[in-house]
């Protein structure tokens with residue numbers, strides 16, 4: 431009898447799991463009905479679009495560190511933009527401003543000035559190159575087999591020019607935007623953006639501008655990068671992780687000659703502390719940030735065993751978290767990460783070390799704060815001899831909305847559905863940082879997204895060697911930004 435009850439219970443349980451799997455709702459935002467816009471004129475202008483992108487790559491706008499950049503080349507980019515986009519620069523609807531000498535701010539008047547503007551961001555600078563490791567010159571914009579090569583073609587000159595081309599087309603075609611548009615182009619994003627985007631945000635704040643949403647560089651339309659998904663998946667960064675460089679130091683142990691050592695040295699004390707931090711990772715935050723929603727958005731389209739897991743997170747989430755924790759790339763989504771990056775101690779081979787210091791780089795999950803991380807470090811280290819000093823810190827971003835009622839997210843999703851038919855769209859977390867960090871007072875709806883298809887082979891090219899974009903993918907970007915300008919006007 432008991433066996434029978436247990437057996438029927440088990441069957442019911444399995445039945446529930448299967449039922450939930452089969453009836454799992456599709457959470458994708460639907461393509462907009464009857465709102466497909468013609469973009470054939472973009473392909474027709476392929477030669478001009480390619481030559482403009484090649485040209486902007488030729489300006490070597492490398493940022494090395496704050497204040498150490500090629501300012502002359504940034505100014506050449508300004509000149510080039512003015513000459514390459516004549517309609518934008520002659521339109522009575524457009525106001526162009528130079529902010530802090532090198533950054534650009536464009537304001538495009540809308541026919542409904544009472545509507546909040548939206549902001550499209552990009553940056554003009556690039557990271558340094560190791561020229562010897564490139565197969566083609568990094569600042570030539572060379573065209574090889576349908577790819578435009580050069581530093582900035584994936585970060586972020588494709589986006590800078592893509593946005594400008596889209597606006598140029600819109601104005602050329604006599605289409606007046608309904609909602610005002612702001613274009614914000616910083617010149618020092620690669621070295622934190624303190625002189626560029628930060629200044630632009632301060633100007634907007636002074637003017638009392640509140641934006642409907644903002645889109646900046648970030649995640650991409652991934653091809654073969656999301657396990658279990660055979661179609662393209664557009665990952666939209668609705669949050670980015672925070673950052674903390676914490677210095678741990680100790681100088682309490684006696685120093686002197688190494689022949690009569692005490693039980694513990696400063697190096698030993700600090701080694702134990704950092705070892706405790708490495709062996710006690712931060713807890714998983716699965717479900718507290720957007721990482722759970724990322725999979726739920728894909729649940730209806732993902733392959734079967736994963737679909738069953740996602741439809742039954744109530745049962746399977748501990749196993750799922752365990753699997754994600756095993757790989758550094760997926761673990762980073764789950765929790766605040768701990769990376770011991772610098773360790774210094776000792777002055778001479780036969781002298782006890784007068785002090786020891788270590789730097790730990792934490793990337794903070796959006797559901798935690800800098801203070802949470804410091805509290806956790808104190809608790810795990812549990813040693814008053816260790817002194818903590820914050821070297822650099824910024825809080826994780828707020829999590830931007832990703833529902834159907836959010837104009838920014840919805841517009842991105844609908845444009846993706848038109849430009850990349852069959853693609854899925856999902857909210858996600860950006861592990862790197864962008865200029866969006868300077869805009870929290872301007873809008874709570876900040877999205878980090880590049881409308882460009884990338885596969886595994888592209889990942890190492892960003893900030894790496896042989897950075898390139900295919901002509902087809904670049905034209906899709908221009909198409910996306912043009913459609914975005916149409917969609918953002920079609921919803922109130």
Ligand SMILES: [Zn+2]
Pocket residue numbers: 553585586619647
């Ligand atoms: Zn960038």
